[in-house]
Every structure is written in C-alpha cells, then in structure tokens.
Amino acid sequence: MTATQTDWSAARYLAFEDERTRPARDLLAQVPLDGAARAVDMGCGPGNSTELLVERFGTAAVSGFDTSPDMLAKARARLPGIAFEQADLATWQPDGEPDLLFANAVLQWVPDHVAVVVRLARTLRPGGYLAVQMPDNLDEPSHAEMRAVAASDPRWAARLARAADARDAVVDPGVYYDALQAVCARVEVWVTVYHHVLEGPGAIARWFETTGLRPFLNPLSQAEQADFLAAYTDRMAQAYPAQADGRVLLRLPRLFVVARR
C-alpha cells in the first residue's frame, strides 16, 4: 500500500480480513512453486498476505515491505520473525534474484504499473514467479458513486477534483499478457468477480473507508467526512439492493496475473 496524506488504518482494514485475504489465497494457489529461498510480499499491508507466504515457504524465505508505518507495525507484531522494511513499490529493487514477487492489492496505487510489473519480472531468477492481484472496480457503483458524491457538494468538489487520480486503472488482460510474455516463459491472466456477502450498505462504506475512499476522505474535516460517508452510504443502499435475507452482495472484480520467468 502507498501512503497518501494520512496513514492507513490496519485495524479497520482487517475488519473484513477473511474477505480481503481470499484473493491473496487464490493468487498464491496458482503459483506452482514447491519451495522458495526468497519470496517478497510487495505492499504487504498488515501482514495477512505475508502470513500465507510464510505458511507455504517458511519464515526464513519471506520478507515484506510497505510504505505505511501503521501497516508495517501491524505486520511486525503479527509475524515477529519476518524482515519488514519501509519502501515504495514504484522504486523498490530486490537484492539478488527472487523466487517469488507477490503483489496483492497494491499495484493499483502505483503509477504506470504495467512498466513496473515488467521491470520487476526481469529481476526474477529463471523459473521464478511474479504474482499480481489488483482490484478492477473503478467502473463499479462502489467507485462511480465516490466520484459522484465528490462532485455533488460545493463544500468539497474543488478539493476532491483530483481524488480519483490516486488510482491507476487496470487495463485489458491482453496488455499484461503481451507485456509480460515478452520477458517471461509463461503468463496466465484471469479476472475474478467476488460477490462479498456484507450486512448492508453501511458495511460497504466501512469496507472502502480504509481503501478506496481514503483519497476522498483525507482532504476533508471530521464533520465533512461524516457528511460524505452518509451521502455515500445512501447511494450504496440504492446501488446494492438487499437480497432476500437483507444482506447485500458487494460485486468486486479483481485482475490476477501469474508469470513464470
């Protein structure tokens, strides 16, 4: 994760830990490495994805980095034996040739991420893997309505005019395929559209409060944040109608790329 103006909240991010960890599990399940001497969790967040790498490859093989001090503190507390450092994926370079570079839900915050992905793939040992997962939800109501609420109120419209720019858009799967096939032996790309079962529209707001809403909330005062969230939650109630049991399904498409060097 990349820090913006204020730090990330690790505790609130993990309120939906099962749902947030599933894409990382699904990604790692498609990496057919029996062992690894050097596996790096790039943008490790609070360490929930790092823990999956440790389960598979052991403590000695795994390291992680993130830009957020709060996330790093949480990750270190969770996995005391692991080396975590503060670094930015946009410029980070591995020492030596890694067996696995793992990027779970981080590259959407990195400008020009296709070029970054190719640069990183070149650093892998032959036979090593790059594994990437990115939310591809900018066209979903969850994100279209963030932009709509930002534009709808003269109190904050000017301040939030560039908030949507914090995210780099996921591009067509064929673009990742072509870019990585040029430097890799094998490339697999897929998209999974999760339908997370949440208690209601308020839970959708809480889900994104710690991720996608941050560039919209950070520039606002406490009172404005509350008003923004109330308006956003109302729109979520419209966009995600209740199922028969009263819950809502949060549709969340995510792009996956697994490439073998």
Add this chain to the structure above:
Amino acid sequence: MTATQTDWSAARYLAFEDERTRPARDLLAQVPLDGAARAVDMGCGPGNSTELLVERFGTAAVSGFDTSPDMLAKARARLPGIAFEQADLATWQPDGEPDLLFANAVLQWVPDHVAVVVRLARTLRPGGYLAVQMPDNLDEPSHAEMRAVAASDPRWAARLARAADARDAVVDPGVYYDALQAVCARVEVWVTVYHHVLEGPGAIARWFETTGLRPFLNPLSQAEQADFLAAYTDRMAQAYPAQADGRVLLRLPRLFVVARR
C-alpha cells in the same frame, strides 16, 4: 454431461485437460471440508474432476455419474476403484445424505437448473456442501458466432434453429444466492473470467467442438460439419485477435456457487 444425439468424445474433450480441470480445482479449493464419507461427482465426464475428489477424500468416499457412456468408460478406466453409474442430473437423487455434491460444468445442460440446485442442496447432511461451476459464456463471441453461423447458411439454418436451446442460461449471481440461502447456512457466489492461452483460432474451434458446438454439429452431415467449422474458425480469427506472440486469449467466464447446508 448430458447426452444429446450422439455421444460425447472423452478423448477430444481432454485435449485441453489442464485448462478444463482448473475450474474444478478452483471450485474444490473453496470447499472447506476436512473429510467426507460421501462425495458425489455429478456429471463426472471423463473423471478428471472425480480424480480431484479422490485426492482429497479417498477412494471409498467418492462416486460419480454421467449420462454419456463414452465419458463413463473413460472415467472407469481412469479410476478403477470408483463406482460410476449412468444417470441424469435432472432426476438423480442421492441415497442418504451426502457430505459433498459436486457439479463441475454440467448444470448448464440441465433445464431449470436453479430449482435442481435447491432440490439437491436439501439432500445434504447438515454442514455438507454443494459446489457448482457453470460456464457463463453464451454472450461471448465464441457462442454468439455459433448462433450466427447457424443462421447464416440456408443449408442448415432451419435444422439448427433450436440448437442454442440445449443450454440453460446462467442467471444473475443474486438469484443463486437467494435460492440457496433459503435452505443453506452460508452461500458464496463468484465469477471467474479465465483467459485461456490457445495456439490460435483453430484451437478455439477444437475447444468447443466437444462441448458447446455439439448441438450445432450433431444434426449436420460430415461435409456440412466441416463447412460449419471452417466458417466458425474464420469468425474466431476475427473475434479473438492474435496477441503479440501469435497466440489468442479465449475469454471464458464461469459462475461458481459454494453452499453449506
């Protein structure tokens, strides 16, 4: 799989075995059963999905059924210790309460499959799982062009007017959620859009020749089949442009449902 006019070809179906087995693996990975006394592979095909159940639960726990004699012969040869029977998912009923009912790429051939899924879920033991995967590709070029080729030639247009009816359309994920949540403790629904890397448009035709194209090819003479396939392959070359390395990405969306009774 459900037989139509001629039998299924197990050997040609397995020409893409890795790609065809991956959705079954992905489905089983989301079934958190440590063990099972009774796991049934419904519409087992040539046994590649059944083999995954055997790896997880052991030979004694697993059985399978299919409508196709050729598929059943292949499955029996592959897994000699397993009880395979000829049966149709539309009417089949389990003996006793199964721990797992597994339906990989079969329910799209069963009319009114949502009602069938609910009927089957009710037969599970408490805590047992229903696991379903269905291709959701009727709106993809791969299938739109089957219908277009069928309608385009007066030699066969009348005979193929109902060919598309063989498939039951996948409905909105929320419909499966509501139908199953009424009889289950927990329901998860997701869609994965695979992008299978194939050698070219001819490989797309070979992929569907043993599945989706069957209702279109079966009513035709040998010569007509060859003409149909040539026209279809031409359209695939238009619809799936080559990647930089000359290969094509076959976009194939599949719906998954995992429900715990």
